[in-house]
Amino acid sequence: MKICVCVKHVPDTAATIKLAGDNGFEDSEIKFVPNPYDEYGIEEAVSLVEKQGGEVVIVTVGKATAVTTIRGAMSMGAHRAILIKTDSQFLDASLTARALKAAMDQDGLPDMIFTGKGSVDTESFQTQYRLAKSFNMPIVNEVSTLTIDSGKAIAEREIGGGEKQVIEMSLPCVIGVTKGLNEPRYPKFQDIMKAKKKEIREMDLSELGIDVSQGKTMIEKLEPVPERSGATMLEGSVDDQVTELVRILKEDEKVL
Amino acid sequence: MAKTGILIEIENNTVKDTSLGVMTAAAGQEIYALVLGQDAAVVKDKLAEYGASHIVSITASGDLSSSPDLQSQALAAAVTEYNFETLLGTASATGRDLFARLAAILDQPLVSDCVQVNIAEKKVRKSHFSGKTFATLKVNGSVLLCTIRPNSIEPVAAPTAGELIEFVADVADPGLIKIVETKKAGADKLDLTEAPVIITGGRAIKAAENYKMLEDCAQKLGAAVGASRAAVDAGYAPHSMQVGQTGKTVSPKLYIACGVSGAVQHFAGMKTSKVIVAINEDKDAPIFSKCDYGIVGDIFDVVPLLTEKL
Ligand SMILES: Cc1cc2nc3c(=O)[nH]c(=O)nc-3n(C[C@H](O)[C@H](O)[C@H](O)COP(=O)(O)OP(=O)(O)OC[C@H]3O[C@@H](n4cnc5c(N)ncnc54)[C@H](O)[C@@H]3O)c2cc1C
Ligand SMILES: Nc1ncnc2c1ncn2[C@@H]1O[C@H](COP(=O)(O)O)[C@@H](O)[C@H]1O
Numbered sequence: 001m002k003i004c005v006c007v008k009h010v011p012d013t014a015a016t017i018k019l020a021g022d023n024g025f026e027d028s029e030i031k032f033v034p035n036p037y038d039e040y041g042i043e044e045a046v047s048l049v050e051k052q053g054g055e056v057v058i059v060t061v062g063k064a065t066a067v068t069t070i071r072g073a074m075s076m077g078a079h080r081a082i083l084i085k086t087d088s089q090f091l092d093a094s095l096t097a098r099a100l101k102a103a104m105d106q107d108g109l110p111d112m113i114f115t116g117k118g119s120v121d122t123e124s125f126q127t128q129y130r131l132a133k134s135f136n137m138p139i140v141n142e143v144s145t146l147t148i149d150s151g152k153a154i155a156e157r158e159i160g161g162g163e164k165q166v167i168e169m170s171l172p173c174v175i176g177v178t179k180g181l182n183e184p185r186y187p188k189f190q191d192i193m194k195a196k197k198k199e200i201r202e203m204d205l206s207e208l209g210i211d212v213s214q215g216k217t218m219i220e221k222l223e224p225v226p227e228r229s230g231a232t233m234l235e236g237s238v239d240d241q242v243t244e245l246v247r248i249l250k251e252d253e254k255v256l
Numbered sequence: 257m258a259k260t261g262i263l264i265e266i267e268n269n270t271v272k273d274t275s276l277g278v279m280t281a282a283a284g285q286e287i288y289a290l291v292l293g294q295d296a297a298v299v300k301d302k303l304a305e306y307g308a309s310h311i312v313s314i315t316a317s318g319d320l321s322s323s324p325d326l327q328s329q330a331l332a333a334a335v336t337e338y339n340f341e342t343l344l345g346t347a348s349a350t351g352r353d354l355f356a357r358l359a360a361i362l363d364q365p366l367v368s369d370c371v372q373v374n375i376a377e378k379k380v381r382k383s384h385f386s387g388k389t390f391a392t393l394k395v396n397g398s399v400l401l402c403t404i405r406p407n408s409i410e411p412v413a414a415p416t417a418g419e420l421i422e423f424v425a426d427v428a429d430p431g432l433i434k435i436v437e438t439k440k441a442g443a444d445k446l447d448l449t450e451a452p453v454i455i456t457g458g459r460a461i462k463a464a465e466n467y468k469m470l471e472d473c474a475q476k477l478g479a480a481v482g483a484s485r486a487a488v489d490a491g492y493a494p495h496s497m498q499v500g501q502t503g504k505t506v507s508p509k510l511y512i513a514c515g516v517s518g519a520v521q522h523f524a525g526m527k528t529s530k531v532i533v534a535i536n537e538d539k540d541a542p543i544f545s546k547c548d549y550g551i552v553g554d555i556f557d558v559v560p561l562l563t564e565k566l
Contacts (some may be wrong), residue, residue, distance in 0.1 A: 014520060019386050025389075036502065094365070118368075120386050120501070125368040126356040133360035138325070138433035141335050141353060154436075159349040160449065162441030164497045167324075169433045180495055208530050216365035221392040222384065225527060230549035231534065241551045242561045245533065248549065253531050255453070255510040256477070256566075 003045040004110040006100055006128070007073050008035040009066035010121040023219040025090050027063075034069045039076075039115025040177040043184040045114050046077035048148060050087035055079040056061060057107065061091060063098045075187035075195035082107060086205040090122060092215035097130035102208040107201070109135075111171055112153075117142045117178040132174035140167045141176035258375055259338060260285040261312075263292065263331065263345035263354065264303065271306075274346045274450050276411035278404050279306045281373050282344055283414060288312055290334060292327060296420060304418025306411060311418055312338070316425045325433055328357035330425035335362065337423060340399060342375050347403035348450055354565040355403050366401040367393055371408040371507075371528070375400065386501055386524040405507050407530075441496075448497065451480035454512045454526070456499055459486035460515020460537075460555055467493060469559050470501035470514065476566040482506070482526075484516050500525035505530045514555040518543025535559070 011017060011143060015030040034042070045056045058073045058081035060066050070081045084099045091099075113135075115128040125141075132139035145156035155167045187195070203210065222242040249256045258281045265272045279287060289308035296313035299335070314320075316330050331354060335343060345351040347369040349497065359366035371390070372381040378400055384391040398468050428471065455477060457470050470481045483493035485500055500508055501524040511529035516522060518534070518541060527531070532547040535558045544550045551558055 011385065013386050013524060017388050019389065023391075045335070075444050092365075094363070095440070122384055122391075123369060123382070123386070125352055125364075126359055126366050129356035129360045139357075140433070142349070150424060156439075157349075158496060159438075160447035161445040162494070164439040164441075165435055166437040166439065167433060168436050173432075183518070217367060217393045217395050219391050220379070220394050222389050222399075223392075224389055228546050228548060231544045231547045232551065233539075233544070233550045236559060238551075238553050238557055241553065242558060242565055245549060245551065245562070246565050249510065249531070249533075253510075255531050 001049065001052055001112070001240045002057065002058050002108065002110045003049060003054065003114065004059050004104055005038065005041045005045045005073070005078065006113065006115040006131070007038040007042065007058050007060050007069060008116070008119045008121075009060060009062040009069040010035045010119055013120055014073055019222050019224065020159060022221050025222065027089060032065065032069060034072055035116050035119050037118060037120070037178055039184040040179065040181045041114030041116060042073050042076050042078060044146065044177060045112070045183045047182070050077070057081065057110070059083065059100055059103055061086060061096050061205070063087065070200055071089065071195050074198045075192045076185055077191070080199040080201070082201045084203050084205055084208065085214065088212050091212065093124045093127040094130055094216045095210055095212065095214065097127050099208055099210050100127070100131050101134045101204055102210070103203060109172070113137070113172070113174045115174065115176045117176045128174050128176045135172070137173050138169040139174040140169060142162065142178045143175050144178055144180035146175065146181060169222045257284065257286045258341040259288065260342040260344065260375065261285065261288045261290050261340040262308070263336065263343065263351065264289050264299070265348060265350065266291065266294050267296070267344055269298050271302045272346070272450065273411060273452065274348065274406040275517050276306045277407065277409040278344050278346055279303070279308065280412045281404055281409045282375060283412070284308060285342070285375055288338055288340070289479055290314055290331070292330065300420050302420060303342070303375045305415050307414035307416055308418055309416045311420045312423050313346050313420065314425055315421050316427050318427070318429060323429055323433055324353060324357060324426055324435070326429050328354055328361055329427040330360045331358050332425060333425040334423055335399060337513045342400045342402070344373065345403045345500055346450070347405050348447070355401055359401050362399060363397045364399040364401055365397040367395065367436055370402050371405050373402055373404065380438045383528065385492035387505070387527040407452055407508055423441060446480040448480045448499070448504050449506055451506070452483050453477045453500070454506055454508045455479050455512040455514065456482035456484065456516060457487055457493070457514050458484040458516030461487055461492055469556070473559055473563040473566070474551055476563055484522055513543060513547070514559055516543060518546055519542050
């Protein structure tokens with residue numbers, strides 16, 4: 001079984017994002033990591049292949065610096081990787097999906113594709129659907145339980161209020177994963193060393209015939225979300241404080 | 257006036273408030289309220305009251321609820337039939353999924369989880385970097401597809417006559433995907449991401465059974481109950497209740513954090529709430545520098561009193 005895992009190179013969520021120009025950010029000083037949701041996909045793919053045989057290929061669209069993310073993914077047990085290089089800080093989801101597809105077309109079709117449920121930088125929540133459509137594969141997103149059995153995938157996804165849907169798909173398929181599916185392994189020193197020797201095939205976005213100016217969405221402006229500057233602390237006895245809070249919420253803020 | 261479709265979500269034969277907010281986001285446009293595979297007649301008056309000039313009941317010969325592919329195809333057929341320039345929905349679990357499928361079918365731009373939409377200029381605003389920044393996106397396509405973050409737009413009535421139309425979509429199931437079961441969550445719980453008010457318990461809650469205290473308060477508030485990761489990791493609450501970077505992103509009108517210290521990863525999930533209240537016994541807790549109103553006190557004293565006074 002060949003499994004592709006789409007892994008995005010994203011700023012660590014704990015990093016402070018310093019904006020640069022109208023629609024960019026300083027990306028040379030901050031730490032980048034594999035998109036946290038994608039790690040559940042790497043773990044799932046690696047453990048499936050450990051059981052059933054086959055190979056796991058990481059596919060990333062990103063800057064040349066994304067090799068750190070790719071090495072990280074390979075130290076978790078993936079066999080090799082493809083890096084589709086672009087200089088853009090943001091590539092929209094439709095172009096990203098086209099790039100992922102073109103690379104997979106060249107490399108040979110997978111039996112399964114794992115992605116994260118969404119990326120934590122652009123929060124666009126759609127690349128996996130566009131990719132699935134381009135291959136005419138079925139897709140389920142936000143999967144937290146998965147069983148693969150005789151050419152079928154049975155996936156569970158939360159649909160709100162704790163309610164869950166059980167969905168059956170035929171393979172090949174695309175599965176967008178989320179927390180709860182597994183516990184991503186922590187690579188050992190030997191795994192990290194081994195990963196350094198694994199193959200990374202590099203391609204250029206432009207070689208794949210993709211023009212970065214043809215995106216469907218364009219970021220015009222990035223601005224910081226206003227920070228709150230400290231609370232109004234309520235005073236007096238507990239009774240006074242609670243009475244005042246209820247009054248404020250009803251009369252001043254009108255949220256009750 | 258652009259022809260704008262709104263995907264309506266219905267629960268217990270009532271239009272969800274979040275869907276009414278989405279209709280308000282399209283105020284001034286020619287609004288078609290789209291009801292997919294459910295009874296549109298019972299909600300017609302409500303939809304007309306909030307600005308829908310047309311209420312479209314979308315059905316198909318097969319059972320739409322059996323496959324998300326069928327649902328998205330039926331929706332795509334409606335977009336073509338009525339020539340919508342814009343289609344808006346709620347960024348709920350269902351809305352996010354259906355819109356992404358639709359965007360892939362139509363090969364049109366989609367922006368998920370928007371907090372503002374400018375239909376005329378095809379510009380939208382949404383969160384980037386886990387709530388740290390807002391991005392303004394310009395959209396390039398013949399149909400603008402957007403899901404809107406629940407509670408980000410307050411519903412405003414805009415009565416119209418409202419005409420009910422039936423649309424039978426001609427769709428065929430390729431049979432690649434099937435919904436085999438829906439597991440209920442027990443009691444009808446308010447969904448966290450859509451709740452207008454949330455009360456969250458952190459590690460300070462100390463035991464699973466103490467969430468009862470928050471549930472009692474939530475009942476009076478019309479709120480959903482959330483948890484911090486520390487509380488989930490300690491086994492006090494299920495992961496489906498977790499708010500934050502690795503949990504749910506929420507944006508209610510009112511967020512009450514009880515015994516939560518205010519870690520960045522928690523804030524990543526609730527920062528854009530309209531009003532944030534913190535209750536913490538430690539006057540130096542970091543959360544007090546990032547919220548709107550603070551009470552220094554023991555949650556086991558403050559919360560029951562709050563429940564009583566509501
Ligand atoms: C990669 C990563 C992802 C993460 N994702 C998330 C996430 O999604 N969501 C999340 O919440 N966290 C997340 N965290 C964890 C986060 O960093 C914090 O550890 C966590 O939010 C702390 O939870 P807490 O505030 O409940 O607990 P604590 O930090 O222990 O705070 C408890 C607070 O309760 C107060 N208190 C104690 N007893 C009482 C009482 N009786 N009355 C009043 N106040 C009292 C204390 O003063 C303290 O401020 C993540 C961390 C990492 C590294
Ligand atoms: N640049 C990228 N390289 C590799 N995979 C990506 C990239 N962008 C998105 N993905 C995959 O698609 C998922 C959804 O991303 P998004 O649509 O950006 O929220 C992510 O979790 C990744 O698995």
